[in-house]
Amino acid sequence: MNVWWNEYGGDLLWVGTGLAIVAGYHIALNWCVRRNPRCTIQSVNRQARTAWVHHIMGEPGLQILGVQTLRNSTMAATFFASTAIILAMGVLSLSEEADKIAENWHALNAFGSNHPGLRATKLMALLIDFIVAFFSFGMSVRLYNHVGFQISVPPDLRPPGINPEQVANHLNRAGRFYSIGMRTYYLAIPLVFWLFGPHLMTISSIILIVALYYIDRIAPDSNE
Template identity: 55%
Template sequence: MIIGWSSISYDLISLALSVILLVAYHVYLNYKIGQNPAYTVQAVNVMARTIWVETIMHEGKDILAVQTLRNSTMAATFLASTAVLLIIGVLTLTGRGNEFSDSWHALNMMGGRHTELLLAKLLLMLLDLFVAFFSFSMSIRLYNHVGFMINVPLKRRHKIINPQHVAIHLNRAGKYYSIGMRAYYFLLPQVFWLFGPHFMLAASVGLIFALYQIDRAPKSMRTETV
């Protein structure tokens, strides 16, 4: 079945506007980080992890390192498992979507109602969840590597396993964790898209407002010279 442009134009326009808004927000964040490296919580965490690794390896706090990495690994494991459960749920909906289509489209005044469009929405949700699962899995992998490297004594003076190198691995793990969380956040507009394109656009605006509140570091950190 060929879907006409007119029947899905509102969906495509809303999708394009949502993507543009989210991309523009992250471009703005990168611009602010360029002006102030401590503008976002994520940037501050990169600094904190780097200092933490140097402190742990210089002072030999092995137990503290293991406990902290274990907590991070458990959090990433829980979120990766949640992504798998959500993937199974979305896959179930792909076969039973028609049973819920009437309820989903009750408030859909402008968007398309085609089965193919519904499947496209669910496929985008699956892609988003697979990104989340992959990101959290990579985060767990890197946390495990750091667990071995951070306990190597500095007195061995290894050329590669040093605080700077270990901090790079730990920050990569944190980066993957952040990507996984972003994938979860981006799932919100996609879920609202099931009920109509105008809901997706409204959810995207609301998500940007929420992210703006939680991404910024406390004002005392942002105003401090780094």
């Protein structure tokens, strides 16, 4: 047990701390949204998307505007999905050269293990991260396409299952998958630094959370 801990204990402590920081931030973020629906930019965007769908479907002649707007979102999600799969292929290619460049990777690794099995685990974590990103953005594209058809159906031809509330739910699901994809991109930053040392992962996680705090938060209304 002592031999195992001496080999992997540093990675467990540092990486566990980094992951706990990231997880704790998102738990606090969800708690904030439950207390105040206008707490984050994501929650405000959900409300905006719902109002936008009701406006587009309620005003004749705006369906083209709706489809054009959705096209922009679809193109963005498609770009990120394509990038994610390219990065995943890059990680697979990197795994073939891991043994050759491991010495350079671990030049700053003062607290972690250099075991080949752990190097494979690091690359596997990074690969899974990009695969999740690809899946999330792919689901986002799928839902954006569905909404593009549903939002352009004339009121007199809409089936019972197509109404503004239902279409808004589909659009918000697409936005949720898009947000998950972006979060996995952000998570890739600490995972990349883990390749060079577990303490660097913790430091990069702290910097990432500070950046996400300013990205996610909504400035308080001065009138309140």
